[in-house]
Structures are given as C-alpha cells and as structure tokens.
Amino acid sequence: DTAVSQTPKYLVTQMGNDKSIKCEQNLGHDTMYWYKQDSKKFLKIMFSYNNKELIINETVPNRFSPKSPDKAHLNLHINSLELGDSAVYFCASSHQTGSEAFFGQGTRLTVV
Amino acid sequence: AQTVTQSQPEMSVQEAETVTLSCTYDTSENNYYLFWYKQPPSRQMILVIRQEAYKQQNATENRFSVNFQKAAKSFSLKISDSQLGDTAMYFCASSPQGGSEKLVFGKGTKLTVNP
Numbered sequence: 001d002t003a004v005s006q007t008p009k010y011l012v013t014q015m016g017n018d019k020s021i022k023c024e025q026n027l028g029h030d031t032m033y034w035y036k037q038d039s040k041k042f043l044k045i046m047f048s049y050n051n052k053e054l055i056i057n058e059t060v061p062n063r064f065s066p067k068s069p070d071k072a073h074l075n076l077h078i079n080s081l082e083l084g085d086s087a088v089y090f091c092a093s094s095h096q097t098g099s100e101a102f103f104g105q106g107t108r109l110t111v112v
Numbered sequence: 113a114q115t116v117t118q119s120q121p122e123m124s125v126q127e128a129e130t131v132t133l134s135c136t137y138d139t140s141e142n143n144y145y146l147f148w149y150k151q152p153p154s155r156q157m158i159l160v161i162r163q164e165a166y167k168q169q170n171a172t173e174n175r176f177s178v179n180f181q182k183a184a185k186s187f188s189l190k191i192s193d194s195q196l197g198d199t200a201m202y203f204c205a206s207s208p209q210g211g212s213e214k215l216v217f218g219k220g221t222k223l224t225v226n227p
Contacts, residue, residue, distance in 0.1 A: 033215075041151075041201055043217040056214070090157060100147055101215055103157035 003027050006091045006104035013081055014112055021076045021107045023091030032074040033101065034066060035090040043090070049074055081111045114139045116204050118218035125194045126226050132179075133189045133221050135204030143209035146180070146187045151220075152200040160202070163187065165209075194225045 006023040013019050025032060033056075034046040048056035052068045063079045074091060088108050092101040115138045125131035137146065148160040163171045163180050170178050175195075179188045187206075191198055201222050207215040 041220050043203065043220075045215065088155065092157075099145070100159045100162055102159075103149075106155045106157075108155075 004091060004093055004102050004104040006089075006107055008107060009105060010108050010110075012110045012112065015081055015083060017081050018077070018079045019081060019109070020078070021089055021091075021109075023074050023076070023104055025072055025091075025093040025102070027093060027095070027102060028072075029093035029095045029102070030071060031094045032068065032071070033092045033094075034074065034076050035092060035103075037088040037090060037106070039087070046089075047074075047076075078109075081109075083111050085109060086111045114141075114144075114206055114208070114214065114216040116206055116216050116218035118202075118204050118221050120221045121219070122222045122224070124224040124226055125191075127194055127196060129194055130190060130192045131194055131223065133191075133202050133204075133223065135187045135189070135218055137185050137187060137204070137206045139185075139206060139208065141208040145207050145209060146178075147205045147207075147215075148176070148178070148187075148189045149203045149205060149217075150198075150200045151203065152197075157203075161189065191223075196225050196227060199223060199225045 004025045031050045033048045046060045047066045049068045065077045068074045088106045090106045091104040094101045117136045144165045146163045150158045150160045161173045175192045177190045201220045203220045204218040
C-alpha cells in the first residue's frame with residue numbers, strides 16, 4: 001500500500017547508457033514531480049506535471065525526458081548518462097497546489 | 113523568487129533534551145506554505161510539520177512545534193524530548209499557495225541525537 005513508489009531503488013550503470021526510473025502514486029494526486037538530490041544533500045526540482053501536462057522544466061539537460069502516461073505515473077528517462085548524473089532522484093506527488101508533497105523512497109543512480 | 117536558508121549545517125542534542133532548528137525564507141507571495149521534512153538514513157523524505165502563512169497560530173505535531181514569525185520570515189522547528197530516532201537531515205521548504213510545483217528546499221541541517 002505504498003503511496004509513492006519508484007523503481008529501481010538502486011541503479012548502477014556505465015557512462016553513455018540510457019536508463020529509466022519509474023514512479024507511480026496511488027494517492028489520486030493531480031501533480032507529480034521529479035527532484036534531484038546531489039551529494040551535498042541539496043534537493044532541487046527538475047520537472048513537474050499536472051494531470052499529465054508538463055508545467056515546470058527547471059533547465060534540465062535534454063538528455064532527461066519525463067513521460068507521464070497517466071496522472072498516476074511519471075517516469076524519467078535519461079539518455080547518454082554522464083558521471084555528473086550520479087545522484088538520488090526522488091519522485092513526489094501532491095493533491096493540490098500548495099499542499100505538501102509525498103515522496104517516493106528515492107533511486108540512487110551511480111554512473112561509472 | 114523564493115529562497116530558503118538554513119544556517120546550521122549540523123547540530124547535536126542529548127536524548128530527552130530540546131533542540132531548535134533555524135530557517136529563514138524570502139518570498140514575494142502573499143499566501144504560501146512552509147514545511148519541515150525529515151530525511152533519516154533510510155533516505156525517505158517524511159513530512160514533519162506544515163504551516164499555512166495566513167494562520168497566526170504555530171503548528172504543532174506531538175513533540176514537534178514551529179515558531180513562525182511572519183514579519184521576520186522565520187520558521188524554526190523545535191523538537192522536544194529528543195529521541196534517537198530523530199537523528200536525520202531536516203529540510204525546511206516553502207511553496208506558494210498557488211503552486212506546490214514550486215516547492216523550494218533549504219540546504220538542510222544534519223541533526224544527531226546522542227544517547
């Protein structure tokens with residue numbers, strides 16, 4: 001009965017590969033997000049979707065492409081992975097604008 | 113633009129004592145929300161407490177309470193009767209009322225509760 005679940009939890013891959021992280025929420029929320037947490041624990045929003053529509057893209061490289069097949073899912077695909085992409089990626093969702101965000105457990109991506 | 117500042121990178125407290133974590137913010141919004149999130153070593157982001165800026169009363173959740181000073185744009189978190197399980201990173205965050213997609217986090221305070 002996990003509210004926001006993302007898979008995988010850990011991902012180790014070589015530079016240049018393409019990988020995807022999946023996220024699903026069963027809370028009935030309209031808005032979903034991807035956040036990146038760097039090695040210094042700083043959390044920064046990457047993308048935000050509301051009812052499958054992209055509403056925020058925070059100057060993230062084009063190699064990152066979110067996809068929302070329906071409002072319960074927001075997947076993140078990353079092309080041509082670079083060493084600097086190593087981080088923890090969090091998916092989150094919220095019910096209405098201004099309310100708190102509920103986070104998934106994070107995916108630790110390591111690019112070698 | 114919103115900014116959130118946490119000036120204490122690390123803090124420690126003895127078990128059963130009280131500790132206060134500081135947070136200041138800046139926003140041009142009239143209506144906004146403020147949050148404290150906890151991130152234990154398990155990595156999960158957990159909402160601790162939430163404050164709506166238009167409410168003057170400080171929010172409380174069991175051992176956690178805030179001191180919200182709107183004019184000073186200050187939003188500190190007080191943890192009473194600290195427990196070992198409170199050891200975690202604590203993040204202060206704000207979002208405008210009309211857009212939680214603009215949730216902005218501070219850099220976090222690493223709290224260690226010592227036995």
